[in-house]
Amino acid sequence: MSKIRICNTAEIPSNGMKDYDVEGGLKVLIANAGDCYYAYQGICPHQEVCLAEGYYDGAVLTCHQHLWQWDITTGKAIGLAEAPLEKYEVKVEDGEIFVVQSSALKAAQLFMDISGDTLQQLDLLARREKYETGSTLYNIGDPTDDLYILESGRVEFLIGRDVAKATCLEDSVLLRLNGEETLKVLESDPASGYLVMRKLSTLITRHLGSQGEK
Ligand code: FES
Known part of the structure; x- marks a missing residue:
């Protein structure tokens, strides 16, 4: 909080x-x-x-x-x-x-270990959005401007040749962070920014290696 x-x-x-x-x-x-x-x-x-x-x-x-x-x-x-x-x-x-x-950001693996001030700023950027079962969060070709953190529910990722899709498997709540503003916050705290980018690349690599379900 x-x-x-x-x-x-x-x-x-x-x-x-x-x-x-x-x-x-x-x-x-x-x-x-x-x-x-x-x-x-x-x-x-x-x-x-x-x-x-x-x-x-x-x-x-x-x-x-x-x-x-x-x-x-x-x-x-x-x-x-x-x-x-x-x-x-x-x-x-x-x-x-x-x-x-209060936010699920603190519990998010992506933001673990970053400074309290930076987490606080990211927390203020987060907008809570609700999605119903079956909603498509992302489909191949959609813009990738913002960052989503799952607060509750379940989201399935399908990644493969010509496929990249994220779908809600049940009613879900996500925190949405404006990508540009998030980058500005992380650029103002390079140590935290580095930690986030390193974890982000690990997560992407993991999901590319195997279709993940969250
Ligand atoms: S109603 Fe506010 S910009 Fe259109």
């Missing part, structure tokens, strides 16, 4: 919002609604637009670009929106706002 200080409560206008850049490249949006504070991804899930530039009435957040909307208490999509917002747990202590995330 990681806890990152974002700001003082006094910085957030009543029933207003403000965004912050967290170390590691993540933008976090903090919104106030009455006595409560909420934290969400700062960038619209539709396109690269800052949500803090949108509209917020204390209950509904609206992206000014194409008017997708979200319920501020849950991050659930409403109206035209086609995707929810990634929500972060908020803790308010002595007038300071923190975001908290």
Whole structure:
């Protein structure tokens, strides 16, 4: 579980919002609604637009670009929106706002032994996604921009000549890390970056050597 200080409560206008850049490249949006504070991804899930530039009435957040909307208490999509917002747990202590995330990253073999700070930054990048049994996570030719960590469920990999496919064998939850942002975090901590790349190459080699099931 990681806890990152974002700001003082006094910085957030009543029933207003403000965004912050967290170390590691993540933008976090903090919104106030009455006595409560909420934290969400700062960038619209539709396109690269800052949500803090949108509209917020204390209950509904609206992206000014194409008017997708979200319920501020849950991050659930409403109206035209086609995707929810990634929500972060908020803790308010002595007038300071923190975001908290617990994650399967710490248990992931790939990130074992890396520094606590770097793990914390990666933790903030992770977005939790749910997939139903039979969902295809990857098929040959798909872009390979992001990194997925299995949190729960089971995923089958098929790798061979002209075949590269990952399919959920049961309902699964995965943590998705934006590839570019992940690389930036790892580049800022070369020792941890080296450990991750070494483990990644070992995992790839292992899966190429035999079809794996996780
Ligand atoms: S960029 Fe936000 S709704 Fe399109």
